[in-house]
Amino acid sequence: SNSVKQTGQITISEGASVTMNCTYTSTGYPTLFWYVEYPSKPLQLLQRETMENSKNFGGGNIKDKNSPIVKYSVQVSDSAVYYCLLGDVKMEGCGSQGNLIFGKGTKLSVKP
Amino acid sequence: NAGVTQTPKFRVLKTGQSMTLLCAQDMNHEYMYWYRQDPGMGLRLIHYSVGEGTTAKGEVPDGYNVSRLKKQNFLLGLESAAPSQTSVYFCASSSAGATQYFGPGTRLLVL
Secondary structure (H helix, E strand, O other), X not given: OOEEEEOOEEEEEOOOOXXXXXXXXXXXXXXXXXXXXXXXXXXXXXXXXXXXXHHOOOOOOEEEEEOOEEEOOOOXXXXXXXXXXXXXXXXXXXXXXXXXXXXXXXXXEEEO | OOOEEEEOOEEEEOOOOOEEEEEEEOOXXXXXXXXXXXXXXXXXXXXXXXXXXXXXXXXXXXXXXXXXXXXXXXXXXXXOOOHHHOEEEEEEEEOOOOOEEEOOOEEEEEO
């Protein structure tokens, strides 16, 4: 079955670079989203990535693939929760199957 | 619970016509989303809403409008349909930061 895993918490100093991992397993043809949630603000889309095998309708099986997001020279204002979302949908006949799964999020804390 | 429902399931429009897609959820979710899915492009976020009376643009908002007058409903409107809007449209809902539940999809063909 589909799954998404993220590192729970990262604390780093201002000016450093950070890689936040998103490891997923997919049985269809997936799209991967990264969202950021700043305190008391709605989710914002950071980037969207369509997997290579999305380009054909055969789908496939992807297991434990990592699709990280990298931030360079972080600032205190980058402190937020970063969510990885796996969208995996297949149209079959007149219906559809699939789901959209959030990872649990990586809480990034940047210290001055 | 019905979960997330979408109407209609399938529609054919002529270029320039307008229509509204309806998404309804009975899970008391704050967040609702409209996506489109096209071959080779994957899912793309059109608009989303974080609560009743609020809407926000996603990745591909042009040519669409949305409204969230009631918490359980999220409407997607096409004022003047274009062939480029031929797609499959998915609605989803979630609590903040939680798994999204999506509807069965609406196939739209614009001639």
